[in-house]
Amino acid sequence: xxxxxxxxxxxxxxxxxxxxxxxxxxxxxxxxxxxxxxxxxxxxxxxxxxxxxxxxxxxxxxxxxxxxxxxxxxxxxxxxxxxxxxxxxxxxxxxxxxxxxxxxxxxxxxxxxxxxxxxxxxxxxxxxxxxxxxxxxxxxxxxxxxxxxxxxxxxxxxxxxxxxxxxxxxxxxxxxxxxxxxxxxxxxxxxxxxxxxxxxxxxxxxxxxxxxxxxxxxxxxxxxxxxxxxxxxxxxxxxxxxxxxxxxxxxxxxxxxxxxxxxxxxxxxxxxxxxxxxxxxxxxxxxxxxxxxxxxxxxxxxxxxxxxxxxxxxxxxxxxxxxxxxxxxxxxxxxxxxxxxxxxxxxxxxxxxxxxxxxxxxxxxxxxxxxxxxxxxxxxxxxxxxxxxxxxxxxxx
Amino acid sequence: xxxxxxxxxxxxxxxxxxxxxxxxxxxxxxxxxxxxxxxxxxxxxxxxxxxxxxxxxxxxxxxxxxxxxxxxxxxxxxxxxxxxxxxxxxxxxxxxxxxxxxxxxxxxxxxxxxxxxxxxxxxxxxxxxxxxxxxxxxxxxxxxxxxxxxxxxxxxxxxxxxxxxxxxxxxxxxxxxxxxxxxxxxxxxxxxxxxxxxxxx
Numbered sequence: 001x002x003x004x005x006x007x008x009x010x011x012x013x014x015x016x017x018x019x020x021x022x023x024x025x026x027x028x029x030x031x032x033x034x035x036x037x038x039x040x041x042x043x044x045x046x047x048x049x050x051x052x053x054x055x056x057x058x059x060x061x062x063x064x065x066x067x068x069x070x071x072x073x074x075x076x077x078x079x080x081x082x083x084x085x086x087x088x089x090x091x092x093x094x095x096x097x098x099x100x101x102x103x104x105x106x107x108x109x110x111x112x113x114x115x116x117x118x119x120x121x122x123x124x125x126x127x128x129x130x131x132x133x134x135x136x137x138x139x140x141x142x143x144x145x146x147x148x149x150x151x152x153x154x155x156x157x158x159x160x161x162x163x164x165x166x167x168x169x170x171x172x173x174x175x176x177x178x179x180x181x182x183x184x185x186x187x188x189x190x191x192x193x194x195x196x197x198x199x200x201x202x203x204x205x206x207x208x209x210x211x212x213x214x215x216x217x218x219x220x221x222x223x224x225x226x227x228x229x230x231x232x233x234x235x236x237x238x239x240x241x242x243x244x245x246x247x248x249x250x251x252x253x254x255x256x257x258x259x260x261x262x263x264x265x266x267x268x269x270x271x272x273x274x275x276x277x278x279x280x281x282x283x284x285x286x287x288x289x290x291x292x293x294x295x296x297x298x299x300x301x302x303x304x305x306x307x308x309x310x311x312x313x314x315x316x317x318x319x320x321x322x323x324x325x326x327x328x329x330x331x332x333x334x335x336x337x338x339x340x341x342x343x344x345x346x347x348x349x350x351x352x353x354x355x356x357x358x359x360x361x362x363x364x365x366x367x368x369x370x371x372x373x374x375x376x377x378x379x380x381x382x383x384x385x386x387x388x389x390x391x392x393x394x395x396x397x
Numbered sequence: 398x399x400x401x402x403x404x405x406x407x408x409x410x411x412x413x414x415x416x417x418x419x420x421x422x423x424x425x426x427x428x429x430x431x432x433x434x435x436x437x438x439x440x441x442x443x444x445x446x447x448x449x450x451x452x453x454x455x456x457x458x459x460x461x462x463x464x465x466x467x468x469x470x471x472x473x474x475x476x477x478x479x480x481x482x483x484x485x486x487x488x489x490x491x492x493x494x495x496x497x498x499x500x501x502x503x504x505x506x507x508x509x510x511x512x513x514x515x516x517x518x519x520x521x522x523x524x525x526x527x528x529x530x531x532x533x534x535x536x537x538x539x540x541x542x543x544x545x546x547x548x549x550x551x552x553x554x555x556x557x558x559x560x561x562x563x564x565x566x567x568x569x570x571x572x573x574x575x576x577x578x579x580x581x582x583x584x585x586x587x588x589x590x591x592x593x594x595x596x597x598x
Contacts, residue, residue, distance in 0.1 A: 019536065022536070023535075051539050058528060151413040154457055161421065161446040164443070165431050
């Protein structure tokens with residue numbers, strides 16, 4: 001514990017933490033569209049892991065090169081505390097990086113609670129982030145011992161850059177955590193992908209420990225078993241490159257569904273019940289206002305994402321729930337118009353050649369509904385709008 | 398003579414730096430359009446990462462983390478000129494090898510500006526140049542990709558390649574002159590003590 005305190009106090013990690021706090025500040029200052037969705041906020045921040053990981057690796061390598069010094073490492077090689085020289089500097093940098101990350105998570109949690117938003121349900125993001133930083137830190141400190149002098153400080157981030165780029169198309173993306181710039185309501189993290197990511201980073205950590213142990217431990221293990229153990233620990237990485245998981249990073253959420261209100265009824269994930277109620281209230285007011293429009297407006301909406309659309313009842317209108325629109329208060333007329341102008345998901349939308357006329361119809365209807373909701377149009381909808389809406393209601397799914 | 402050049406190159410860590418640059422350039426050639434999601438609608442082009450790695454590698458010859466005797470020798474202007482030259486050669490190598498793949502003047506200007514920053518920081522704070530360059534690079538990447546207006550790219554496009562090159566030349570001169578003794582005969586720059594702050598094993 002004393003050793004860790006020493007590295008926490010004297011290591012480079014505190015500067016990494018400071019930089020991360022500044023970067024998170026920039027991130028939050030730009031915009032916070034996630035204020036009603038904690039999962040979105042956490043996944044939004046997770047996108048920065050790939051940018052900070054090289055910094056964490058470089059800091060750990062720097063601490064080894066500049067602070068532990070080769071002479072100290074040589075002295076430690078004969079002592080029982082030799083391996084701690086590999087782990088403690090990395091642990092110090094990791095703790096500082098996690099301090100900034102946890103501060104960001106807490107900020108997200110407090111902001112979402114203040115706005116009466118949806119609490120965290122995606123718990124994968126926490127271990128995924130922690131293990132990615134741990135792998136980067138340990139890679140840096142291992143390289144600090146292996147590479148000559150200050151070359152390690154360049155080699156460690158360069159290795160992270162290279163690994164991030166090369167594995168960007170794999171299922172195990174090194175030093176990356178699945179990120180999102182859209183709401184996570186209605187979707188959940190695909191467990192197989194999360195586990196593979198954890199295993200890949202865990203394997204890298206194990207490999208670093210094995211290689212570092214050979215270099216620093218009091219008793220050097222034999223070369224062949226060490227190589228075998230290193231190869232086994234890196235197996236998840238190789239598997240991630242060769243094996244393709246059919247599911248993407250996220251899949252439709254399988255949690256309980258709740259329906260609120262009538263005319264129209266709005267259904268969606270139970271955990272977002274309060275947001276659904278607010279949406280239903282705004283939709284009901286809009287439907288009442290459009291009563292004389294002669295448009296057969298939908299009477300049931302269901303918040304679904306991805307392939308879950310296929311399992312819906314024919315008379316249900318699917319919609320992609322975006323809590324961002326609710327962040328500033330009631331749903332704006334344009335957002336309501338966009339919801340009402342898509343009474344069903346037309347199959348034609350998924351083909352580039354047939355999508356244009358459908359999108360034109362949606363635009364025409366949405367524009368008129370927006371005008372009607374803002375008082376610029378009254379009475380029945382024009383014939384062109386009614387015809388367009390008729391096509392949208394009856395289009396093949 | 399060849400042997401002397403090789404020894405100097407080794408002392409300046411040119412082979413290691415060239416190795417890092419070569420590896421990153423090869424990856425850039427193999428995956429020029431590779432992207433990495435960073436939580437923004439526009440994913441990060443991996444070339445930015447690879448360019449940052451090359452900028453760091455080009456800083457390597459500038460760093461004088463050697464014994465006290467070598468540090469004293471490295472205060473000489475001729476040594477620092479050699480280091481700056483080696484660093485510039487690596488930067489030029491990177492730009493030439495990846496020019497077709499950088500694809501934008503903004504990215505090339507950003508790379509040159511970062512290399513210049515490395516020169517400037519190395520002139521005063523030695524090996525801290527690596528962490529400062531990396532930190533500034535990381536922050537600028539993040540700011541550019543999380544803002545729809547891409548403020549860094551816009552600023553670099555406004556600055557232009559010519560001004561970027563001028564900035565780089567100026568920082569090279571600063572680095573070389575940084576080793577000259579001041580009027581009191583003391584070296585203008587002090588290298589930080591390697592022992593200070595070292596924990597006990």
